[in-house]
Amino acid sequence: MQAHTLTPTEIFGNQVRHVVPLFQRPYVWNEQDQWAPLWEDVARVAEDVLTAPVGYGAPAVAPHFLGAIVLDQPAGPPGFLTMRQVIDGQQRLTTLQLMLNAAQRVAAQHGSTLHAQALQVLVRNQPEILQDPSEAYKVWPTDRDQDTFRAAMDGDGTLSAELAGSALVRGHDFFVRAIAEWSQVTGDPDKAAARLQALTQALRDHLKLVVIQLEPGDNAQVIFESLNSRGMPLLAADLIKNLVFQIAQARQLDVAGLYRKHWEQLDTDHWRLRVARGRQYVPRIDIFLHHWLITRTLREVPADRLYLSFKEHLPTPPDQLELPALLADLSRDAANYAALEQWPAGSAVGRFRYRVLQAMDSAVVTPVLLWLLRWTDQELPTVQRDKALAALESWLVRRALCRLTSKDINRLTLDLLRKLDETGPATAGDVTETFLAGQRADSRFWPSDDQVREALTTAPVYRTLLRARLRMVLEAVEEHRRTPKSEQPHCPRNLTIEHLLPQGWQTYWTAGLTEELATDRAALLHTIGNLTLVNNKLNPSMSNRPWTDEQAQSVGAADTGKLTELQKHTTLKINADIVLTAPHGWDVEQIRQRTAEFIERIIQIWPAPAVSAAVAALATAEKEKVPAGEVDEPEEESAPGQSIALTGKYRPLTDWLREQDAASLSVTFDELETVIGGPLAPSARTGSGYWYSQSNSLSKAIAAGGYQATRARLVDETVVLVRR
Incomplete structure (x- = not known):
């Protein structure tokens, strides 16, 4: 590559067209961060030109450096314009064009024709040699910005509200106001003309840019990455997009077709909007890419290393990459992610989005949702998809209600994704439920009904x-x-x-x-x-x-x-x-x-799987060293309205209660064990909710006897049984 320090006259003075590739990000500079500081620097140089001594031996006005730009000269059809592709620095070049055009407009109205013409040649190519009207502009932005750029540069005063509110038009208006105010155009006309002359000289000859011109074999993406910290910081999505389409361009693929089919939908304000992620506000597209990369790599992806993780995921050498398939995969998942809010509230996906992602604030499991949504109904039956979501939702809600740790959810999500990827989509619901039910670690187990109670x-x-x-x-x-x-x-x-x-x-x-x-x-x-x-x-x-x-x-x-x-x-x-x-x-x-x-x-x-209840009971018995015979035995369920016939260890309690006449009975746990002829289940002494449940064996036995438990006091080990 070759690097030269050039003035705006040397960059724009010839018949030249700087084209921003359609896959680059749109114009994002603003007044506070870029326009106002840039104008302050330019105005200072113009003041120096205005007050500098004139004559042989007078000190030269110190130039102001605007930074670096990277240009490439792509192969193309012959014409009368020199073509340059802007690899890096498009925000800077576009802003410089806005400022030059604004100065030309003010000079034409309040200065001299000479000054206006001196600036005009830096923003317009000669119309006689143009093959297309858009070639009149020295810089031609990415397709999303072309209408607003044309509106800003032409300034016909008939802009729609949408165009008038664009960053490009607002930037041009800012420079017009700032230049008119600095030039004092409402005061002495001669003084205004002198100041505009000084500004014209400053803009043409006393601003400097380092122009890096690529040569055959230069890696444009590496240079682009090394300079991306200048100006408005790039999103991770911008870096990824440039890398992908630089590869596409190098392989002579249909860049425009791939962009419009797969990425154009992501170049909208919706995706660049910053939304809450914990205590931070992050562009929506970077949040999506984080989830998407996890589904693609099946490994942890640090949120601040999205671009590096994406590069590491690509094959080496890059020409082995199936680029169209990669972009199709990304755009499909992006469409699914964008459409989450459109699912009906009563659907499994709609419930999961609201309850888990929104109310529970458990976005960490979003990669699982994206993985489930990527398949067709033939590949992943709806009943299996909904079963997977219901299982994961139950697992998350039950753990939250039991006040259990959430520190391991990210690793569990990865393990679940790997399991789903291994087994395929057809049985995703069964696999998800079995996987979650099989977790035994304190940070992963699926709480049982009794634990929730x-x-x-x-x-x-x-x-x-x-x-x-x-x-x-x-x-x-x-x-x-x-x-x-x-x-x-x-x-x-x-x-x-x-x-x-x-x-x-x-x-x-x-x-x-x-x-x-x-x-x-x-x-x-x-x-x-x-x-x-x-x-x-x-x-x-x-x-x-x-x-x-x-x-x-x-x-x-x-x-x-x-x-x-x-x-x-x-x-x-x-x-x-x-x-x-x-x-x-x-x-x-x-x-x-x-x-x-x-x-x-x-x-x-939020039911637990049938297997988990039995497993939890056995695990509790083992943990507390309770003999297996003391674990509650399942009883046959009765039809609604019928009395419950019990044959388990609590049958003596049912018979005893049926003999009682009192409206309420205050009994101790020891007295109940005497009636039963054996110990109560351990949960009866550790959780008062056990007494109010309608599904365990003890409660069924009490109900069959015509009573229900109230005021269970674990400290005193007493309970009041009230006639139903």
């Missing part, structure tokens, strides 16, 4: 779960409560989480208060059974009211109670249920029962 029964989820996650869980319970034929099967989004027993219950809820009741309220206040969703946040006076209208009126709080206010602010099924089950009051017993009901729905919404 234990975690949620007394957990203050309002404080321990992020609001978005907690809201999503309540929405899911509401949707599960609705019937399939409901006119609105999906819960509205962005509702407010409200406590049923108020956080400020001490204001009106002290009648009959005992120390034990106060303790129970404090323990259950933030549990899931005491939470609901409302359209708008209730103000404190409404939120803390007594429960019923009569109670509110009796203490002079208001005409209506909290239950009535809740009904005004929502039509959700989970709130309608409260009206039916607790029309007269709301307190700890109702909270416990609603918590147990919600937990059972959560278990149904």
Whole structure:
């Protein structure tokens, strides 16, 4: 390559056309970061020219260096213009053209014809030798910017709102205003002409660029990479795009065709928009490329090494790369990624996007979603795709609800991708479920039903779960409560989480208060059974009211109670249920029962695979050294409405309860073990949620005896059994 330091006159003075390849990024410079600092430098040089002594031996005006550009001379049809391809520096060259054209326009209006013509030759080629109207411009940008560049340079004053708002037009307008203000065109005409003359000389002869001219055999991409830190930092996507199309150009492929078919869709504001990724804001296209590279390489890709990871993924030498296939793969996954928000809310993909990627903020598993979406229905049956997504969603939600670590999800995602890649798409759902069910490490296991019950029964989820996650869980319970034929099967989004027993219950809820009741309220206040969703946040006076209208009126709080206010602010099924089950009051017993009901729905919404329940029971027995005979044995399920006939170890408890006449029985765990003739399951002593479950053997035995468990106290090892 050859490098020369040239002035704008030497770069643009001849009949020349600098063409920006269509695969380069669009114009992105702005006033704060580039236009204003550049103009300040140019204005300083013009001031030096204006005040410099004239005559033989006078010191020369110091030039200002604008940086480096890289040009290549591609082979092409013969013509009357010298053609140059801009490898690097297109932002700088384009901006220089905008400034030269702006100065020419101001000089033509307020200076002399001579100054305007001196600048005109630097921005326009002679019309007599042109074969195409676009050849009139000394710089011709990438196709996305051509209309706006032409509008900026021609300035006919009839621009559409879209063109007028483009960066190129705004940049040109900035330089026109700045030059007119500096030249003082509204003052003395002679003074303005003198200042415009100094500016013309500065622009033509006192700006310098290092022009690197490539020669045959030079690696344009290596030079491009070494200079990419100049000006506006390049996105990783820009570097990848240039590398890919430089390879395509070197192999004499149809660059324009490949670009328009596979990459043009990515050169839009939608993809360059910065969106949240954790605490950072990152261009959407770089986030997508990060996920895509993981699916392609099946290994961890550091977010700050996307371009290097992409290069390392390419075969050596690059001519072995099946470039059209690579671009087709990338554009297909990009289209799937862009279309995620278009999936119906009730579809497995739509649910996964909202619940996992958005509410759970678990974007780390996006590569799995992209892998599943890349196949046709024939390659990956829809039922298998949906099964895979449901399994991964259940695994993630259950671990979050159990407050288990998420530090290993990125490695688990890679292991799952490798397994899917090994087995192929046809059985992706079965493979995903089996893979997740087989994880045994603390950072990877799939929580069982009992573990979810234990975690949620007394957990203050309002404080321990992020609001978005907690809201999503309540929405899911509401949707599960609705019937399939409901006119609105999906819960509205962005509702407010409200406590049923108020956080400020001490204001009106002290009648009959005992120390034990106060303790129970404090323990259950933030549990899931005491939470609901409302359209708008209730103000404190409404939120803390007594429960019923009569109670509110009796203490002079208001005409209506909290239950009535809740009904005004929502039509959700989970709130309608409260009206039916607790029309007269709301307190700890109702909270416990609603918590147990919600937990059972959560278990149904996000089920664990059948194999995991048995595996978890055996693992628990082994861990706690409990004899195998003491692990709950599965019982036969009865049809709805029928009494449950048990034949397992809890049958004596059922028989004993059927003999009792009391409305409630307060018994100790030891007394129950005496009735049963053996030990309770370990979970009965470690998780109060076990007592409120409707699916384990102990609860079924109690229900078959006509009772249900309430007020299970693990500290005292007592439980109250109330007749159903």
